[in-house]
Amino acid sequence: MNIRLVDIIHKPEWERTHPIRAIEVDGRCRVAEDLAELSRYDLGDFKKIMKVIRLVGERERVLNEKHVVRGKKHTEIYEMRAHRGHARLYFFYTPDQREVVVCTNSYWKTKPSFREQNESFERAERLRQRYLESLQKRV
Numbered sequence: 840m841n842i843r844l845v846d847i848i849h850k851p852e853w854e855r856t857h858p859i860r861a862i863e864v865d866g867r868c869r870v871a872e873d874l875a876e877l878s879r880y881d882l883g884d885f886k887k888i889m890k891v892i893r894l895v896g897e898r899e900r901v902l903n904e905k906h907v908v909r910g911k912k913h914t915e916i917y918e919m920r921a922h923r924g925h926a927r928l929y930f931f932y933t934p935d936q937r938e939v940v941v942c943t944n945s946y947w948k949t950k951p952s953f954r955e956q957n958e959s960f961e962r963a964e965r966l967r968q969r970y971l972e973s974l975q976k977r978v
Contacts, residue, residue, distance in 0.1 A: 840865060842973040844940060847871050848889075854896040857932070857939040862966055870928065873945040877926055887921035888928055895919065895930070895939055912957070913964040916942070927956075929963035934971070942966045 844860035845868050853859070861870035878885040891906045901907040910916040919928040925948050930941040942963040948956070 840969070842970055844938070845871070847874065847941060848892060848896075850893075853893040856899055857896050857937070859892055859896045859939050859941060861941045862970055864966075864969075869944060870941050873928075877945075881924075881926070884921040884924040884926040887924050888919060888926050891919040891921070892928075892941075910960045910964075913960045915967060916960050916963045918960070927959065929959060931963065931967045934974075940967075940970065 841864070843863050845863045846859075847861045847868070847870055848854075848859055861868050874885065874888070877888065891901070894901050894906055905922045906920060908918045908920065910918070915931050917930050917932075919930065921927070926945065927948055928941060928945050930939055932938070933940055944959055944962045944966070
């Protein structure tokens with residue numbers, strides 16, 4: 840399995856504190872695909888998620904829970920929220936704290952389903968573990 844980080848935004852002014860990257864697994868970047876689809880089918884939620892991506896890149900930590908929530912069980916995983924919208928995007932900070940890695944999964948919240956939301960957090964955690972393992976192999 841080949842894992843690498845790729846750019847998903849091309850606005851350096853948004854990345855004053857943290858560069859924003861996404862995980863690409865075997866040549867496929869689900870985050871980029873999901874964001875492109877979101878921009879076509881729900882421009883309002885797309886703009887809200889892009890606002891949160893900008894906030895995460897500009898600030899050391901986003902503490903406002905209407906924008907970013909830390910996982911309860913998976914405490915290294917964070918959820919970007921389209922405030923009053925449905926789109927969610929999961930991410931984690933790299934161990935060196937210099938880069939933000941946006942995980943390869945998103946979630947479309949249509950109803951309060953803790954099981955589905957927990958599955959999204961778990962998927963993000965698995966991807967975080969794979970990324971960390973890929974770093975170990977490079978050393």
